[in-house]
Amino acid sequence: xxxxxxxxxxxxxxxxxxxxxxxxxxxxxxxxxxxxxxxxxxxxxxxxxxxxxxxxxxxxxxxxxxxxxxxxxxxxxxxxxxxxxxxxxxxxxxxxxxxxxxxxxxxxxxxxxxxxxxxxxxxxxxxxxxxxxxxxxxxxxxxxxxxxxxxxxxxxxxxxxxxxxxxxxxxxxxxxxxxxxxxxxxxxxxxxxxxxxxxxxxxxxxxxxxxxxxxxxxxxxxxxxxxxxxxxxxxxxxxxxxxxxxxxxxxxxxxxxxxxxxxxxxxxxxxxxxxxxxxxxxxxxxxxxxxxxxxxxxxxxxxxxxxxxxxxxxxxxxxxxxxxxxxxxxxxxxxxxxxxxxxxxxxxxxxxxxxxxxxxxxxxxxxxxxxxxxxxxxxxxxxxxxxxxxxxxxxxxxxxxxxxxxxxxxxxxxxxxxxxxxxxxxxxxxxxxxxxxxxxxxxxxxxxxxxxxxxxxxxxxxxxxxxxxxxxxxxxxxxxxxxxxxxxxxxxxxxxxxxxxxxxxxxxxxxxxxxxxxxxxxxxxxxxxxxxxxxxxxxxxxxxxxxxxxxxxxxxxxxxxxxxxxxxxxxxxxxxxxxxxxxxxxxxxxxxxxxxxxxxxxxxxxxxxxxxxxxxxxxxxxxxxxxxxxxxxxxxxxxxxxxxxxxxxxxxxxxxxxxxxxxxxxxxxxxxxxxxxxxxxxxxxxxxxxxxxxxxxxxxxxxxxxxxxxxxxxxxxxxxxxxxxxxxxxxxxxxxxxxxxxxxxxxxxxxxxxxxxxxxxxxxxxxxxxxxxxxxxxxxxxxxxxxxxxxxxxxxxxxxxxxxxxxxxxxxxxxxxxxxxxxxxxxxxxxxxxxxxxxxxxxxxxxxxxxxxxxxxxxxxxxxxxxxxxxxxxxxxxxxxxxxxxxxxxxxxxxxxxxxxxxxxxxxxxxxxxxxxxxxxxxxxxxxxxxxxxxxxxxxxxxxxxxxxxxxxxxxxxxxxxxxxxxxxxxxxxxx
Numbered sequence: 001x002x003x004x005x006x007x008x009x010x011x012x013x014x015x016x017x018x019x020x021x022x023x024x025x026x027x028x029x030x031x032x033x034x035x036x037x038x039x040x041x042x043x044x045x046x047x048x049x050x051x052x053x054x055x056x057x058x059x060x061x062x063x064x065x066x067x068x069x070x071x072x073x074x075x076x077x078x079x080x081x082x083x084x085x086x087x088x089x090x091x092x093x094x095x096x097x098x099x100x101x102x103x104x105x106x107x108x109x110x111x112x113x114x115x116x117x118x119x120x121x122x123x124x125x126x127x128x129x130x131x132x133x134x135x136x137x138x139x140x141x142x143x144x145x146x147x148x149x150x151x152x153x154x155x156x157x158x159x160x161x162x163x164x165x166x167x168x169x170x171x172x173x174x175x176x177x178x179x180x181x182x183x184x185x186x187x188x189x190x191x192x193x194x195x196x197x198x199x200x201x202x203x204x205x206x207x208x209x210x211x212x213x214x215x216x217x218x219x220x221x222x223x224x225x226x227x228x229x230x231x232x233x234x235x236x237x238x239x240x241x242x243x244x245x246x247x248x249x250x251x252x253x254x255x256x257x258x259x260x261x262x263x264x265x266x267x268x269x270x271x272x273x274x275x276x277x278x279x280x281x282x283x284x285x286x287x288x289x290x291x292x293x294x295x296x297x298x299x300x301x302x303x304x305x306x307x308x309x310x311x312x313x314x315x316x317x318x319x320x321x322x323x324x325x326x327x328x329x330x331x332x333x334x335x336x337x338x339x340x341x342x343x344x345x346x347x348x349x350x351x352x353x354x355x356x357x358x359x360x361x362x363x364x365x366x367x368x369x370x371x372x373x374x375x376x377x378x379x380x381x382x383x384x385x386x387x388x389x390x391x392x393x394x395x396x397x398x399x400x401x402x403x404x405x406x407x408x409x410x411x412x413x414x415x416x417x418x419x420x421x422x423x424x425x426x427x428x429x430x431x432x433x434x435x436x437x438x439x440x441x442x443x444x445x446x447x448x449x450x451x452x453x454x455x456x457x458x459x460x461x462x463x464x465x466x467x468x469x470x471x472x473x474x475x476x477x478x479x480x481x482x483x484x485x486x487x488x489x490x491x492x493x494x495x496x497x498x499x500x501x502x503x504x505x506x507x508x509x510x511x512x513x514x515x516x517x518x519x520x521x522x523x524x525x526x527x528x529x530x531x532x533x534x535x536x537x538x539x540x541x542x543x544x545x546x547x548x549x550x551x552x553x554x555x556x557x558x559x560x561x562x563x564x565x566x567x568x569x570x571x572x573x574x575x576x577x578x579x580x581x582x583x584x585x586x587x588x589x590x591x592x593x594x595x596x597x598x599x600x601x602x603x604x605x606x607x608x609x610x611x612x613x614x615x616x617x618x619x620x621x622x623x624x625x626x627x628x629x630x631x632x633x634x635x636x637x638x639x640x641x642x643x644x645x646x647x648x649x650x651x652x653x654x655x656x657x658x659x660x661x662x663x664x665x666x667x668x669x670x671x672x673x674x675x676x677x678x679x680x681x682x683x684x685x686x687x688x689x690x691x692x693x694x695x696x697x698x699x700x701x702x703x704x705x706x707x708x709x710x711x712x713x714x715x716x717x718x719x720x721x722x723x724x725x726x727x728x729x730x731x732x733x734x735x736x737x738x739x740x741x742x743x744x745x746x747x748x749x750x751x752x753x754x755x756x757x758x759x760x761x762x763x764x765x766x767x768x769x770x771x772x773x774x775x776x777x778x779x780x781x782x783x784x785x786x787x788x789x790x791x792x793x794x795x796x797x798x799x800x801x802x803x804x805x806x807x808x809x810x811x812x813x814x815x816x817x818x819x820x821x822x823x824x825x826x827x828x829x830x831x832x833x834x835x836x837x838x839x840x841x842x843x844x845x846x847x848x849x850x851x852x853x854x855x856x857x858x859x860x861x862x863x864x865x866x867x868x869x870x871x872x873x874x875x876x877x878x879x880x881x882x883x884x885x886x887x888x889x890x891x892x893x894x895x896x897x898x899x900x901x902x903x904x905x906x907x908x909x910x911x912x913x914x915x916x917x918x919x920x921x922x923x924x925x926x927x928x929x930x931x932x933x934x935x936x937x938x939x940x941x942x943x944x945x946x947x948x949x950x951x952x953x954x955x956x957x958x959x960x961x962x963x964x965x966x967x968x969x970x971x972x973x974x975x976x
Contacts, residue, residue: 011184053176108148424510495596569711693855
C-alpha cells in the first residue's frame with residue numbers, strides 16, 4: 001500500500017511474495033507440463049500458500065488436477081489455491097485444474113464498488129461469469145467464493161491503469177482476483193495458527209477445513225455456485241481464538257475400518273454446531289469425468305451424534321436419502337439449532353485403498369484435519385438500545401455480556417462499551433464474547449443517485465472515485481442534510497460533504513450525514529496557482545479542496561424526448577473557468593473549502609431539422625428556433641465549422657444566453673445513435689449495440705472515449721449488457737467519442753390500442769400513452785416497423801427510460817409480439833444492372849418495405865392487384881437487403897432476403913436478336929415493362945387487354961387511384 005499511503009494495502013500487507021512467470025515470452029500462457037517444476041521452486045523458497053489464477057480445459061479430473069493432488073500429498077503443508085474459472089453461469093464450467101481434490105478452489109462473489117462495475121453491488125451474490133461446479137465426477141466445487149469483481153490490484157508498468165483515482169493500481173475482476181483475495185486471507189489464517197495456536201506447520205487440510213467451517217453458508221446449504229459458502233476470515237479466527245472451534249490436524253490418520261472420536265459440549269439450546277472434515281487424498285491415476293466415475297481414492301466418513309442420539313452424516317443433504325458421501329474429500333455437518341449437551345464427532349476410515357499419512361509407516365491409513373464446534377453468531381446492528389443490548393436487522397434483540405464486549409471502529413479497538421457502535425456494525429458473537437466491528441466513510445464532492453439497485457453515493461470527480469456505496473435497503477431512513485432529515489434523494493444537492501457508517505461485510509451505508517454551504521454567482525477571477533476563485537461583488541476568495549470536483553451542469557431548456565433521458569453534462573477543470581461564468585460552489589461546513597464547483601449552462605439539445613445560414617438561424621426537432629450569437633463558435637465532429645456546414649440531421653448541444661433563444665456555442669456531431677448494449681468485452685474494449693434502426697453494431701472504447709451517466713463521468717466498467725445508451729461516434733469509424741447511459745424506468749407488457757400519428761403517440765389498452773421518438777426502436781418478428789404498422793389489439797413489451805422534469809418518460813423500444821395470423825403471400829424477382837437493383841413481384845400484403853444495411857427503410861408501392869416494381873441504388877455496404885411484406889388487416893408478416901452479389905443482370909432471356917429488343921430494353925429500364933417472373937418477355941405472344949391497360953397506365957403515369965371506379969363491361973368481374 002505504499003503507493004496509496006496505506007489506503008489500498010491489500011489483504012496481507014506484511015506477507016512475502018514469490019513471483020513466477022507463466023507466459024511464453026509473449027502473451028500466451030505456457031505453464032510447465034510437469035507442475036512439480038512450478039510448485040517445487042516456490043516450496044523450496046518457503047512458499048506455503050500458492051495462488052493460481054490460470055487454468056483451462058474441460059471440467060474433468062485430468063493430468064493437471066492429478067499433479068496438483070500428488071504435490072500436496074507429498075508436501076502436505078503446501079496449499080495451492082486454484083481459480084474456478086470465468087465460464088459461468090453454466091454448470092460443469094470449472095477448469096480442469098479446478099477439479100483438483102486437494103487444492104482450495106475459489107469462485108468469485110461480487111465486491112462492493114458499484115461505481116466501478118455493474119457486478120459489484122451485492123456481496124452476497126456470486127459473480128455471473130464465475131465458473132460453476134460440480135466437478136466432472138460430481139464432487140462439490142468450488143470450495144468457497146471470495147470477492148472477485150472490481151478488485152483493486154497493483155498495476156504493472158507494462159499496462160495502462162483503468163483506475164482514475166490512482167494510476168499505480170488497476171481494477172480487475174474474475175475468479176483469479178477472488179483466488180488472490182482468498183490467498184491473502186489464507187496467509188493470515190496460517191499466521192494465526194502459528195502465532196495464536198502454536199501450530200508450527202499447519203497442514204493444507206487444516207487451513208482448508210478451518211476456512212470452510214468458518215465460511216458463511218449459502219441459503220439452502222452448499223451448492224455448485226457458492227460451494228460451502230462465502231469466505232469469512234473474521235468469523236473463522238474469532239471462533240478459533242475463543243475456543244468455540246476445536247481442531248485436529250491428525251498426521252497419523254485413521255486406519256481402514258477404524259474411527260477416531262472427539263467430543264464437544266454446547267451449553268445452551270438452539271445454538272449452531274458445525275463440523276468440517278478435510279483430507280489430502282492421493283492422486284487418482286484414472287478417473288472418468290462423467291457422473292459415474294470417481295476421483296476419490298481414500299474414502300473417509302464424518303458422523304456427528306447429538307445428545308439425543310440423532311446421527312448426522314457428512315454432506316448428507318448432497319446425497320440421495322442422506323447416504324454416506326463417497327465422492328468428496330470435504331465433508332460437513334451443520335446443525336443450525338443444536339440441543340445443549342455433549343456431541344460426539346467421529347471420523348471413519350471407510351475405504352482406504354492407498355497409504356496416505358504423514359508418519360510414512362506404510363499403514364493403510366489416511367491423515368486428515370477436522371474443525372468442529374460452534375460457529376460465530378453474526379448479524380448487522382440496526383441500533384443500540386441499551387448499554388448491553390442491540391437490535392439487529394430483521395428485528396431480533398440481542399443481550400450482550402457487558403464485561404466481554406469488544407468493539408473495532410476504523411481499526412481502533414475498545415472494550416466493554418457500546419458507545420462507539422453505529423448502525424450497520426457487524427456483530428460476531430461467540431459463547432465467550434461479543435465483537436462489534438464498525439467502519440465509517442467520509443468524503444466531499446458527493447452525488448446521490450437513484451438507481452435500479454437503490455440509492456448510490458459516489459464521488460463526482462473520477463480522479464477521486466473509489467467505487468461508491470449504496471444506502472442499505474434494510475436501514476431506517478436516516479439521511480440527514482444540514483441537520484434536517486430528508487426523505488428523497490432529490491433533496492440532497494450535488495457536491496455535499498458526507499460522513500456515514502458502513503457495514504464492513506456488505507459495504508453498504510446505514511447512516512448518512514451530509515453538510516454543505518452553497519454559494520452562487522458570476523466569476524470575477526481565478527488564481528490557478530493558489531486554486532482560488534473570486535465571485536463578483538464578494539471580497540474574499542474561495543479555496544478549492546485538494547480533491548475538489550469540477551463539472552459542467554446543464555439546465556435543459558429544450559430537448560428532444562429521445563435525448564432527455566441522457567442529458568449532456570461534461571467534466572470540467574479549473575482552467576476552463578472564465579470571468580463572467582455562472583457557477584455554483586459547494587463548500588465544506590468544516591473546512592470552508594470548495595468541495596464542488598459546477599459551471600451552469602442553459603442548453604438546447606436535439607437534431608437539426610432546418611438551417612438558415614443567411615439568417616444565422618436553425619431549428620431543432622422540438623420545433624423551436626434559435627439564432628446564433630455573433631461570433632458564436634461552432635464545433636462539428638471535433639473540427640471548427642461554420643453555420644453553412646451544419647446539416648439537417650446533425651445532433652447539436654447548443655449553449656444558450658440565459659433566458660433567451662440566442663446560441664453562444666454549438667457542439668455538433670453527424671453520427672449519433674441510440675441503442676441497447678447487448679454484449680461488451682472489457683478486455684477488448686468493445687461493445688455490441690442494437691441501435692434504434694435495428695442494426696447490430698460493434699463499437700470501440702478508446703482512451704478518448706468519455707462515458708457519462710446523468711451528466712457524471714463514469715468508468716467503462718460501469719457498463720453492462722442491457723443498458724440503454726446514446727453514442728456519439730467518429731464519422732466513418734466504430735470509435736466512440738462519447739457514450740451517455742440512461743436510467744431504465746421500467747419494462748412492461750401491454751396491448752396496443754391505436755396509434756395517433758399527429759401526436760406520434762401509442763394509445764395503450766389500459767388508457768396510458770407513450771410518445772414515439774426518433775430514438776424509439778419498434779420491432780416485430782425481429783424486423784423494424786413503424787408505429788403505424790402496429791395492428792390494434794397486438795401485444796407488445798415496452799421499455800421506458802427515466803427523464804428529468806418536465807419531459808415525460810421516454811419510450812426506448814417496443815417489441816410487438818409475433819402475429820398468429822396467416823402470413824401474406826410474397827413472390828419476387830430481383831435483378832441487378834450496374835449499381836441499380838430492380839425488384840418485381842406480387843404480394844397479398846398491403847404494405848411492402850425494403851430494408852438496407854444502413855438501417856433505412858423504403859416503402860415499395862403495391863398496386864391494387866398486389867403487383868409491384870421497384871428500383872433502388874445499391875449502397876457500398878449493401879450486400880444483403882430484405883423485403884418485408886406486412887398485412888395491416890391482420891398483422892401477418894412475410895420476409896425475403898436478397899443477396900445482391902448473387903443477382904443476375906436484369907433483362908429478358910428471350911429478346912436477344914429480336915427486332916424489338918432495344919425498344920423493349922428501354923421501356924424496361926423506365927419501369928414501363930416488367931415481363932414475367934421467369935425473366936421472359938414473350939415478345940411474340942398476344943397481349944391481353946389487362947396487360948395493355950397496365951402498360952398504358954405506367955407509360956402515362958396514372959396512379960392506382962382509379963382502381964375503385966367501376967365500368968360497364970360485361971366481363972368486368974374477371975379483370976385481375
